[in-house]
Amino acid sequence: MTAILPDVSLTERSRSLSPLEWVGMQGIDLPVLIEEGDYRRELHARVDAQVDLPMPHTKGIHMSRLYRLLDGLAEGKALTPGSLRDVLDAMVESHQDCTSRNARVKMAFALLVKRPALVTPALYGWKSYPVTLEASLREDRFTLQASVTVGYSSTCPCSAALSRQLIEQAFLEAHRHDATLTPEQVAEWLTHHATLATPHSQRSEAIVRVTLKPEAEDLGLIALIDATEQAVATPVQTAVKRADEQAFAALNGQNLMFVEDAARRLINGLAVSQGEAHVHVRHIESLHPHDAVAWGGGA
Template identity: 50%
Template sequence: MNALTLPDIASQASRQPLPLEWVGMCGIALPVLFDGQRLAANADVGVSLDDGEARGIHMSRLYLALATLESETLSPALLRRTLQSFLDSHEGLSNSTHLKIHTELLLKRPALVSLLAGWKAYPVSIEARLKNAMFHVELKIDVPYSSTCPCSAALSRQLIQQQFVDDFTNKPLQHAEVLAWLGSTKGIVATPHSQRSVAQLCVRLDDYLDELPLIALINDAEAALGTAVQTAVKRADEQAFALANGQNLMFCEDAARRLNQALKRSPGINGFRVRVIHAESLHAHDAVAESHCNWEVA
């Protein structure tokens, strides 16, 4: 018996001729390599369907071409080669292609004072496009941090001052008594509210970069904010964190401005957008601020 030729329905002519901007797959599971780590990732991949007469693309070719990402460290050059392979496998059908990789980068972070350290996960998206030989890479990173409200801090200090007046007016001040008062709940009658916050960074890379500066961007953002959330801590680390927050009061507007200035100093970036979210502990809503540079905003 002769083997039958399997039908290729995608190669048939479209019943409704019309080009499509993007056709592909989302949520493809695959491992990727970065900074010596093998990370679990999901990929969105697709091409344009510029030949409106064609019924469809060859999705299996895109899927199989993703295998190159499993064995080489993620880099702009690797992303460009992968995108070019998508177009090569769709010659005559497509002129542009798009790849987006979602993963979490694990970094080991030291405690502030002690010798402890622990792992912290940073959600990351890497988006690459190739259209008419023009190649672009964008990185999206979420950086968590702590923020203490300046207004709440000022109101708390005022209450502590008033309590001091109430407790010590017309009394001779004794060093030991004042010291004990400062260490008691009677003296420190109010504390400012703080919240876990997140900085969402989206940056467009210069074409000349050989590496993806994910770790450098995270480090720059955490240095600018000054109060990155911690992993493993002892009491000395927790006290140092409280001190850092007390000396680093910030509204969401302050955080957005700090990140704007930090990213402007980062090499290899030709545009960015910043969005900071302070998950309020006072309100049932979030405080949000955005900033951008060389970035079109809809």
């Protein structure tokens, strides 16, 4: 006869009587399928899952139940707002004996996307976009937020202005008494001296957070990333040839930006396609040993 295994979470009472806001697990490995339009890829996610424990005398929740329920997100079906809601409902239902009313799941993974070069035909490379999903069910109210991190380049407007002034001064000094300059001579001088001073630029990142619609058919991550890159205008590149590098230099020159400019670009640009968004931008300075940052928006 098989012995009945003890379950102290049910048979023992907590010595310290306090309700707990969240109890569960953190850092669970889980495969998830992201499917949006032509994009379909299974990715490795790290998942946190918790429920509330309002009964002060209950010693513990049933963590194995939460763990097994997460398989509902890893059975080869595309991850959607609806599937996340279903799992949260099941988490609460599985803990009725603990009178749990709330549940939440946080998920982090890197969305791997193939990106074309700026101008060279048939040249592509892979870019990784960190994504965080936070789904919660509180008193039967479901909310889902998505955050994506997008890398871009930022060239300082102040540094660009200072560089232009030095080039202007050098040109005047070299040709102050020459009234017969031809366009060809000016072009030749620029070829040799236009980099007398160059503005500083740096790799930068934008973390964009939006609230997703519960009834949406998919998570809309690709659309969010595309809208972010279009708003900031200078996303970092993957595979490049010289023509692509030159096109990238032109993009940077046409889109000089302080960290404040970048944040406002994103807030205004995303408002059109994504609704209200919260943004956090960071310019990883090449001039200073510290970074420039800005926050804004309201999602």
